[in-house]
Amino acid sequence: MSAVLKAEGLGVHTGDLALVQDVTLTVGRGERVGLIGESGSGKSLTALALMGLLPEGLHATGSVRLDGSPADLVGADEDELAPLRGKRMSMVFQEPMTALNPTMRIGDQVAEGMLLHRAHRRRAAARSAAVELLDDVGLPSPAEAARAYPHQLSGGQRQRVVAAIALANDPDLLICDEPTTALDVTVQALVLDLITRGVAARDAALLFITHDLGVVATVCDRVLVMYGGRIVEAGEVAQVFTRPRHRYTSGLLAASDLARTDDGRLLTIPGSVPQAGAFPAGCVFRNRCAAATSACETLPSWVGPDPEHGHACVHPVEVPA
């Protein structure tokens, strides 16, 4: 399996404050990788850094490589990034209410992406392709929807449109940042299904960010657990969810109690996520961890065969033999 996306030592900084540190991850063709963690863990910043879309004032370090593109995306300029975005890599955002331009017709917004990347040269052709795509993502009466403005659609319909835009040029990598968090539970399943089908049909790589461990369990093959701007544990979903090693992961699982899934929100781990930059030195979870000792005051090293499998905990949860 070739890696579509490979990030090494990715960091996000503002001034000398580190918001994300030393993130190493790969996503292969056809692979679906989850990125989980509490609010404020740095998931969105990681996603934006991968796309080269960090807001002004934030800077990325490390390296991000997209299969087939020689340049390192970290430090690349807009001229290098624009042809990749929406073509090789694209993104679905959390808030379907604000991710669409309120003054542009739906069809034009979908067609825009195809025209930009020359999938179609003529506006009319792109428009009819857009209608097809809207049909594809399950919008009822797609021709009508193409003529509508965003405010005329429901949240679920809008998220389908956003997904259609993201999939329009058959990207190799799709990044979804909590794509269903803002939606009704009933609509969530439909949008999830559309994303997984869309990705599967294109044999694309999927990086899926969510709070919802249940969603990760159904959608993803592998999972990365993020806390305090660092990846604290990684592995196959089945492995990590049944036999977590890092104390943060086990806390997360206990708090969510997958068997008793309620509204999908994380229940509490003792204490709260510190402000950015206020995480303790050494293990970032140290101040909330019941098992912490003085050994945790130095940064735990990664224990595992590769960056995709393992954990960074000095006193990992014992695995029952």
Next chain:
Amino acid sequence: MRRRSGTLVIGGSLVAMVILAALVSFVWTPHDPGLVVPQDRLAGPSGKHWLGADKLGRDELSRLMVGARTTLLVGIVSVGVAALIGVPLGLVAAMTWRWLGEILMRVSDFVLAFPAVLLAIMLTAIYGSGVVIAMIAIGISTIPAFARVVRSGALQVMSTEYVVAARAAGRRPVGIGLRHVLPNVTSLIIVQASVSFAIAILAEAALSFLGLGAPPDVPSWGRMLQESQSLLQQAPRLAIVPGVAIALAVLGFNLLGDGLRDLLDPRLQQRRVEVQR
């Protein structure tokens, strides 16, 4: 809600009246606005002269109607030119390098410090008086209003998720500016145009009053006001007629601007982008 749409209706009606008067004056006025009739000198309102006649016996209503043309022409040209220059400047200030935006805003502060009238006096000293000079002076001093409003609006649009999404879809900065930012600040531009129009009317009147605007043979409200000055005791009506016309036109464009703001984009109130008065 009711009160707001009232603003729009009243503002729209006043503006429509001015436009109508100007348009009708091309095909019909009660009298020839330039016709001097000695025996009608300072005549009061009557069946012949609805609003009376001035010190040369020229019909006030006719002059008022033709004067509306001057008012609108100066307003349209100066506000139009200001928008054509100010809107791109505002976009550039918001979307390119921060330092360039800062420089542009400091320059606009500098321009704002010069009232249109002062600028017109300076320009007149160099190029002589005339309608064109008035339009240039008013236009230049109106550019900052557009640049500022568009800049602050564009900065807000730039921080929205759909602009990030457009970048994620591969849009480049120029495309983002034209396809995403500009359409979302159009309502701001329209509102600003309406308010700037009101200011332009006042400025034009002031310039004509000072003799820096339209030449004597072109009827204009400001000049009518000026000519009434020496007769304030005898015929205050001659000052009141153009004065009320100016006040109503200014009020009309201001109300229209406020009404349009509420109509076009209720979110503007939350977005707190203030038009520049």
